[in-house]
Amino acid sequence: MGDEAADAIHAHLTGPPTPGVRVHPGRLDLATLAQATGWRLTPLPWTQDAAVLDARGDRPGLHPLHEAGAYYLQDPAATAPAAALDVRPGERVADLAAAPGGKATALGAALRGRGTLLANEVHPERVTTLARNLERFGIANAVVTHAPVADLADRLEGRFDAVLLDAPCSGEGMFAKSDAARRDWSPAAVSACAARQDELLPHAARLLAPGGRLVYATCTFAREENEAVVERLLRARPDLRAAPAGVPGSDPGDVDPAGPLPADAVARLWPHRAPGDGHVLIRLVREGATPTPAPPDVATSDAVPPLDREAREAWAAFADATFRDGGWADAVVVRVDDRLWLDADRALLEALGPLPVLRRGLPLGRLRRGRLEPAHALAMATAGTDVRRRVALDVEGAAVRRWLAGEEATLDDVGVTPPEGPDGDGYARVEVLGAPLGWGRISGRRLRNLRPKGLRRTS
Numbered sequence: 001m002g003d004e005a006a007d008a009i010h011a012h013l014t015g016p017p018t019p020g021v022r023v024h025p026g027r028l029d030l031a032t033l034a035q036a037t038g039w040r041l042t043p044l045p046w047t048q049d050a051a052v053l054d055a056r057g058d059r060p061g062l063h064p065l066h067e068a069g070a071y072y073l074q075d076p077a078a079t080a081p082a083a084a085l086d087v088r089p090g091e092r093v094a095d096l097a098a099a100p101g102g103k104a105t106a107l108g109a110a111l112r113g114r115g116t117l118l119a120n121e122v123h124p125e126r127v128t129t130l131a132r133n134l135e136r137f138g139i140a141n142a143v144v145t146h147a148p149v150a151d152l153a154d155r156l157e158g159r160f161d162a163v164l165l166d167a168p169c170s171g172e173g174m175f176a177k178s179d180a181a182r183r184d185w186s187p188a189a190v191s192a193c194a195a196r197q198d199e200l201l202p203h204a205a206r207l208l209a210p211g212g213r214l215v216y217a218t219c220t221f222a223r224e225e226n227e228a229v230v231e232r233l234l235r236a237r238p239d240l241r242a243a244p245a246g247v248p249g250s251d252p253g254d255v256d257p258a259g260p261l262p263a264d265a266v267a268r269l270w271p272h273r274a275p276g277d278g279h280v281l282i283r284l285v286r287e288g289a290t291p292t293p294a295p296p297d298v299a300t301s302d303a304v305p306p307l308d309r310e311a312r313e314a315w316a317a318f319a320d321a322t323f324r325d326g327g328w329a330d331a332v333v334v335r336v337d338d339r340l341w342l343d344a345d346r347a348l349l350e351a352l353g354p355l356p357v358l359r360r361g362l363p364l365g366r367l368r369r370g371r372l373e374p375a376h377a378l379a380m381a382t383a384g385t386d387v388r389r390r391v392a393l394d395v396e397g398a399a400v401r402r403w404l405a406g407e408e409a410t411l412d413d414v415g416v417t418p419p420e421g422p423d424g425d426g427y428a429r430v431e432v433l434g435a436p437l438g439w440g441r442i443s444g445r446r447l448r449n450l451r452p453k454g455l456r457r458t459s
Helices: 002-011 031-038 076-085 104-109 125-136 149-156 179-184 185-205 227-238 307-321 346-352 376-381 399-402
Strands: 020-023 041-042 050-055 071-073 094-095 116-120 144-145 160-166 206-219 240-242 266-269 281-285 334-335 337-344 357-359 361-368 371-375 388-392 426-432 437-442 446-449
Touching: 020 031, 020 076, 031 041, 031 346, 050 076, 050 346, 071 104, 076 104, 076 206, 076 266, 076 281, 094 104, 104 116, 104 160, 116 125, 125 144, 125 337, 125 357, 125 376, 144 346, 149 185, 149 346, 160 185, 185 206, 185 227, 227 307, 240 346, 307 334, 307 337, 307 361, 307 371, 307 426, 334 371, 334 426, 361 376, 371 376, 388 399, 399 437
Parallel strands: 094 116, 094 160, 116 144, 160 206, 388 426
Antiparallel strands: 020 050, 020 071, 041 050, 144 357, 206 281, 240 281, 266 281, 334 337, 337 361, 361 371, 426 437, 437 446
């Protein structure tokens, strides 16, 4: 790009990173977030759920609404791939390199509780962070795995309506926020990453059902890791075609004029021209109408083994006491050791076979002496209208800060009148601006804090 690269891009990538925020559309919108916090938000052109963030000296990662899964802090450009995938409720969606969860939480929120999200991370030390972020966002229909993409493709070929591969790359778009990214970059690193991407992308494409969509993305600007990788895939897979990327404000791709990839299938988000620190994405579609047959060793039964008496009675007692009619009371529940789960997609779980699964759907709770101790994830995935008891904390009050630190409270402390009758004592959804913070337990005028110890604030 000549002088433009030497000056404008270099100045951006060696300056401070561009902060961004993406809201959970099921919990609030950008206008509500700005009103609640006083932050200046500049909306992005490719999604109504994300903005450039000016927090005016605040620490947005410590705000109660962050703990409530109302928003995710994310580079503005990095919000584009999930938006371009255009996920619809009821679909099966795979995010194949999903940690720490920025794109996975966006995809899960777009499903609005219908369909399945397979969120995979090959590194075991990062997959826990991915699961926690999905929990914070209340994504009940997520299966979290940590397996090689090739192994997933072998067992789940042709099963997904939409696939996102945000591939490991040389990370030029990380230069503004990472000294290590700048230090480790080299032409050799670009070549090594391109070779790795050449292995990953064909396996990602194998997961697509006929008519399915794939978005391939990186946070690097090297053509070798973007257009060139996809051009090789398209030459090898005649059933795949490029589709317009549809990202307003982006630049077209750097394509081979004689090649199979048109420039408008590529969205280049240069850091000096578009909000954020840079991203490249390419959109593909699989043609054809004949489903790919499942491997012969994949089970196809959707039958759910009946709960044993202890589990059945414990779940029924908890559900009857905690939920209003139409909550989770009719959920199809499975028991794994002393835990109860709501499986996200039983057929998919059976097909995964021996591959490592960290989360099989929504954890409901743990059986202890014939009772159910509800999981924090269940509170985070439960709508306020589904529960009998709700405790709303003031987003700016001292009570919410004490609650996040794990302190006990009374109903007087939080300004709540104790419910009467059968809705008196019991589990309550503690929330802020309608977004969940977890479970509390009302006993008389006491509100016991059930926030997991690992999530409690220490400062």
